[in-house]
Amino acid sequence: MRITYAHGMRLLRSTDLALRVLMRLAVADATPTTRQVAADMDVPYTHAAKVVAELQRLGLIDARRGRGGGLTLTGRGRTASVGAVVRTFEGEGDVVDCEGTQGTPACPLRSACRLRGALRGAQEAFFASLDPVTIADIVVEPTGPLLLGISRRPEAV
Structure with missing residues (x-):
């Protein structure tokens, strides 16, 4: 599926999500899981998981499973074009x-x-x-603080 931007420019939904995941991780104040990122971005978990897997394959993010796991942006991801x-x-x-x-x-x-x-x-x-x-370029103020503001915080147990 494609998303239409101004002047008819179109990007695949996965491209849009990949950029938003990288941006979110660039300003992360915690280590979100794929489920949390999917919820933050209001997209199906399965779609987010595919995008996260590709970003990990590209070396742009690290994804760790289990307790204490989650997603982090790599140095390469921060400076990615x-x-x-x-x-x-x-x-x-x-x-x-x-x-x-x-x-x-x-x-x-x-x-x-x-x-x-x-x-x-x-x-x-x-x-x-x-x-x-770069990814770092597109999360400077005011975008970075806004991303943090719209991110859901893990619920207290």
């Missing part, structure tokens, strides 16, 4: 489907079309504009 994270979750695929899939015909212009290249260039410009921005 937003552009690199978006590229990873979005993939390097084309913006348009010129080849046709699932019963849709291939575009008859595909052998001589300039649109595909122009759209690919625009996509790369989008990624490139995010490359110098």
Whole structure:
């Protein structure tokens, strides 16, 4: 599923969640669990778990199970390029489907079309504009304190 932003920009829901998880962990005053992060972000646990697993595979977060476990941002995660994270979750695929899939015909212009290249260039410009921005950059005030304010605190037992 894609989320639409201003001017028709679209990101996969998993890309959006990955960025929000990284941002949340960048300002964490405790070690939240995947369940707590899912609740904070108001997303299904299963979706959060898939995103967390991918972020862990990428070395951007540490996830420890059991008592005293939880999620923490790694040094690599703190300095990760937003552009690199978006590229990873979005993939390097084309913006348009010129080849046709699932019963849709291939575009008859595909052998001589300039649109595909122009759209690919625009996509790369989008990624490139995010490359110098790090996770640490996007959680400075006022975002960081706001993230902490909206995070649910563990309930006292």
